Amino acid sequence: MEKTFDLIVIGAGPGGYVAAIQGAKLGLRTAIVECKEVGGTCLNRGCIPTKAMLHGANLYKEIKEAERFGIFAENVSFDYSKIMEYKEETCFKLREGITSLLKANGVTMITGKATLEKDKAVTVTQDDMVETYQAKSIILATGAVPSKIPVKGSQIDGLLNSEDLFLLTDVPQSLVIVGGGVIGVEMAKVFSSFHTKITLIEAAPRLISKFDKEIAQSLKMTLKKQGVEVFTSSLLQSIEKEKEGLKCFFEENGENKEVSAQYVLFAVGREPNTRGLFGEGVSIEMAGKKIAVDDGFETSIKGVYAIGDLSSDIQLAHNAIAQGVRIANRLGGGNSTEDLSVIPSCIYTNPEIASVGITEEEAKNGEIPVKVGKFIMSGNGKTLISKDERGFIKVISHGESGVILGAQLMCARATDMVGEFTIAITNKLTVNDMLKTVRPHPTYNEAITEALEEVEGQGIHVLPKRKRL
Known part of the structure; x- marks a missing residue:
């Protein structure tokens, strides 16, 4: 060789x-x-x-x-x-x-x-x-x-990381997931669908903390609706072996709590x-x-x-x-054209979640003037046909130039649709530039047009806001 x-x-x-x-x-x-x-x-x-x-x-x-x-x-x-x-x-x-x-x-x-x-x-x-x-x-x-949290009992049998989970031959009866990031919430979705009793413990005040605050809140409600018990602002203290599995001791907002499960999954990053x-x-x-x-x-x-x-x-x-x-x-000696500063993120829960660019919260913290357009997917024909979970598309544009700065989607096909906003941000397109495109009906994608129109409060399938007397 x-x-x-x-x-x-x-x-x-x-x-x-x-x-x-x-x-x-x-x-x-x-x-x-x-x-x-x-x-x-x-x-x-x-x-x-x-x-x-x-x-x-x-x-x-x-x-x-x-x-x-x-x-x-x-x-x-x-x-x-x-x-x-x-x-x-x-x-x-x-x-x-x-x-x-x-x-x-x-x-x-x-x-x-x-x-x-x-x-x-x-x-x-x-x-x-x-x-x-x-x-x-x-x-x-x-x-x-996979990373681990250095807590008492973190080396005992029954503790899993995301890679170990794929080696199980049977569905766990119960599972504590430590970490409410992308891996944690996706695993919660998988195994709760297969009737595993899921408890999710996250140290931060909200799940998927790097995503839009409104998406994080909606995701928490969705998981709870699916039977997942969610604890945020909660710190894992220790883990003990029990006869039938493991017991986790944690603190939620200063209150000591405990939960038992067959397995504990560490989903605290890599x-x-x-x-x-x-x-x-x-x-x-x-x-x-x-x-x-x-x-x-x-x-x-x-x-x-x-x-x-x-x-x-x-x-x-x-x-x-x-x-x-x-x-x-x-x-x-090849040619590269990629803009590596614009990288979309996706979460494959139901509904799907996708984000690119900055959030409304980040714009506010950076003192960037913005206009926001938001369309609730309950007004989208394809969503009603499919009876998908309620979601939304949110567009962040510069308040003066109209250039697209970010987009957050929580809806069916969000991970496919975020590409359109990635192209827009990479090429510094404005709201008006994106509105030049006629999107087909009925599709999930046509909701992008509605969200863009709502930047100026002109969404056709959005109820007008009541004027104050």
Whole structure:
């Protein structure tokens, strides 16, 4: 096997494998090193399996409630093992596709644990074998691993992280989820749909604290409606083993509380995966737990780059992908047009949640003059046809120029529709620019027009506000 390359990518997650393929397309002799499966956490233990399970959960719920549409289904049930098989089949097909793409583009695939050594050498260990490779440029793309809270009892059996949860062969009877971020609320949605008793404990005053306040409040109500017990402003104190499971002790607004469950899931975020990444004598600048990089994602070692969860505050697969493509284009002489300052965020609950740009609250804190348009989806024909959960689309525009600054959506197909606002913000489009588009009827998408019209209070399917006498 060849030992010298133009580019070595360490980590075959979304950012890594895309960077390797793009580099190879541009003529770089490229190798990629992965100690597990291609696709990384996103494909194997994160985004894709979670969304597959959410799809199954939503389908099960929809069939059970089909009577609303005049359709009757008796003795509706689910087989968890079959759901897991469906999840694994989905992941397998995507892995096979990635492997085929890497091979077809001439990327050398190396299996093993990679370590960055001095002078841009990379050692790869597999079993008892150690091989050394050399590259002109190296991209570090090893992603992140689940975080834990250092509380008493955090090492006992029965504690799970988001990756462990996919290894369970049976649906938990009860589950305490510690953490009300994206992972926590999506898992609450999945397992509450499969009749698991869910208790969610979040330290912050609200769930998904980085999202719009109104969305967070609506999500809390939606979860409670689905039978999830939600505690915010609550700090986990300790965990104890019981005969039938685990007991969590926590404090809510100064009041001591406790709850028991079969399992406890830690969904308190993820931290950069740098364990074993650096060899003896390799000194690289860090920014806390993250690897420090410049505007071009280059580390303090010239020719060594770090992307995705290793170096970014935004831990999203599409962010890592864009960064990987940017570096590969730079190294191979390609053209990059991505605006990496505008990254949308999505949550796949029901209804879906999506956000891009700034929120109304952030605009206020930044003393930015804004106008806000909001459309309640109960006035949308497609939403009524589908009997979807009540939601809304909110648009934030600059108060003087009309330029779109942000959008928050909580409705069916929100994760698909947010792309339209991402394009608008990236290209500095105004409300009037977006209103030039005629959107088809009946669609969820036509609600975007209503929200834009409401910036000036002109929404056609919105009741006019009563004038004060």
